[in-house]
Amino acid sequence: MKACLLHAPAPVERNPLVFTDAPDPRPGRGEVLVRVRMCGVCRTDLHVVEGELPPRKSPVIPGHQIVGVVEKLGEGAERFRPGARVGIAWLHRTDQTCEYCRAGKENLCDDPSFTGYTVDGGFAEYAVAPEDFVYPIPEAFSDEQAAPLLCAGIIGFRSLRLSGIGRGGRLAFYGFGAAAHVAIQVAHHWGAEVYACTRGVKHQQLALQLGAAWAGEASAEPPEKLDAAIIFAPAGELVPPALRALKKGGVLVLGGIHMSTIPALDYNWVYQERVIRSVANNTRQDGEEFLRVAAEIPVRTQVTLFPLREANRALNELKGDRINGAAVVDCTR
Ligand SMILES: [Zn+2]
């Protein structure tokens, strides 16, 4: 098959992904082989490719928002039929035995595998995954519409839930990329008001188009005090302004897997029972519930397509803040 391989992390400006022939993966016991149609590009892919996440497999095929079709079943796999349209997300597998898995918190598993990081992902014509960790894709979505739902969407959804936001609540997003452009639609569905703090006029315009009550620069102060804020940008320097924007008892959720150093915090910014918490991965239940809600709304994603051989260009555009909405790699061309 054709695939984009990362041999060693490097700045994306050096185009580190190599478009080449790679052996077709084979589905193991309980796994499915998926013919990839679309694979969304996530900021985590940037962190993998540039080495902010330490390498765990080399070479590795990045990409963890896979939409494709089941091509072949591994031994004992019976959940899907060949031809079924499915999604493969970041959480590739968990051990099901550690204390976190047993407590229903498999997102915190002690021994997880991650798609496109510890195992090969979807910047390729084929990928394999355990059938139990694969999602059926609702018919409401085309392949390219569905791809960004699988990480940006699911993680945004988990972030929203952890923020505790509900009807009549006021919520800010710091950074308005793929995750925020989906999460705003869910937040509105829940009756919350959204404020967008993001660099770049284009991202601010997208937020306003999607119904944000206000949009301004990343460190600008929103006009109202907030019940919650979610930082999607990997920028620790946004933590102080986000905390200062919160009401008493407000919740700040850090939605990324990697963030630059958080500056020293004045205790007054967290006093009055303000809460800071991170989001790590997701459970399969998050994914299933999000896809159901997303189909109900229905969520509409704004995507920019890149052919598989140009995955490096997609990463460069993402790093340069030039993607409005989500970048998606088309693995059929
Ligand atoms: Zn576990």
Ligand SMILES: [Zn+2]
């Ligand atoms: Zn991701």
